[in-house]
Amino acid sequence: MKIGVPKEIKDQEFRVGLSPNSVRVLCDRGHQVSVETQAGTGSGFTDEDYQQAGGKIVTSATEAWEQDLVVKVKEPLKQEYDYLKIPKMLFTYLHLAADKELTKALISSKITAIAYETVELPDKRLPLLTPMSIIAGRLSVQFGARYLEKQQGGRGVLLGGIPGVCAGTVVILGGGIVGTEAAKIAVGMGAKVQIFDINVERLAYLETLFGSRVELLYSDASSIEKAVPKADLLIGAVLVTGKRAPTLVSKELVSKMRPGSVIVDVAVDQGGCIETLRTTSHSCPTYVEEGVVHFGVPNMPGAVPWTATQALNNSTLPYVLKLANEGLEVLEKDASLAKGVNVKDGVLIHPGVQEAFKDLTL
The missing domain is CATH 3.40.50.720 (NAD(P)-binding Rossmann-like Domain)
Known part of the structure; x- marks a missing residue:
């Protein structure tokens, strides 16, 4: 051929x-x-x-x-x-x-x-999405940490903190491959990490990976509304195969985040799961809305x-x-x-x- x-x-x-x-x-x-x-x-x-x-x-x-x-x-x-x-x-x-x-x-x-x-394989795994999901998940925290820097428009928070100063908080919406890989990097940096997912079995599996180092929470509107305003870095990691991503975070909720907080929505190529998120590019990766830095690059793995x-x-x-x-x-x-x-x-x-x-x- x-x-x-x-x-x-x-x-x-x-x-x-x-x-x-x-x-x-x-x-x-x-x-x-x-x-x-x-x-x-x-x-x-x-x-x-x-x-x-x-x-x-x-x-x-x-x-x-x-x-x-x-x-x-x-x-x-x-x-x-x-x-x-x-x-x-x-x-x-x-x-x-x-x-x-x-x-x-x-x-x-x-x-x-x-x-x-x-x-899609018979067990529902997505073999051709997986490698890029791993990379995007890991990059989401790298990029998030960068844009939390004051010179990049962020709050000036070091995710890992230092002795005497508390670590930053990373909230991850979705406990699939992207969310799991994001959590690995965030935990490695020393951040406080929360993962939200609707699949209880997945949350149980994640406990075997992270133990008490990550707070694993069932994803519902009330829980998300409590967690998002406290996030220094909010990562959208929601995937519904072939479908548009559901909106989990409203503009009103984004407005309650602290100025200079950062949102990285890996689901942007499926429409994004955060209402204020729109597509950006590597040349112009971020914008500020409601005082929050938004990163919406759909081809994140293109950076590596x-x-x-x-x-x-x-x-x-x-x-x-x-x-x-x-x-x-x-x-x-x-x-x-x-x-x-x-x-x-x-x-x-x-x-x-x-x-x-x-x-x-x-």
């Missing part, structure tokens, strides 16, 4: 869909891989690395898109919509529930769009592309191989990969996306 790897154009998105190692594996199995020039530079991969792996370097995005299967990292932006009618398949993160325009463009193109984030690209490829390559070897027919055999299909032949397929756009008209 002919596979294309365009250069990512999202703001400061330095990851790349396929690493040279992945290209080598695909080429060794008889596939042709066309990589847009400098697509891997941000991750530390040169054009020569791809050529040595057997890939072909092409000089334009159009050439990378003129293939049977296009493998990316982030969703196509408006500048790329015209390309969607070219390939048969697109394999990338899509997060359509929060992006009506892209959803409409994919439907109009009649492409088969498979989203990494909705590929050397790590993130390799982590992503470790998980996506087996699925890329299946698509390359068998084409669309593999969707009839692989139920997990089939759940990744969001749009096919001009029709919305994934239930979560269908729910988000019940009244969608082209």
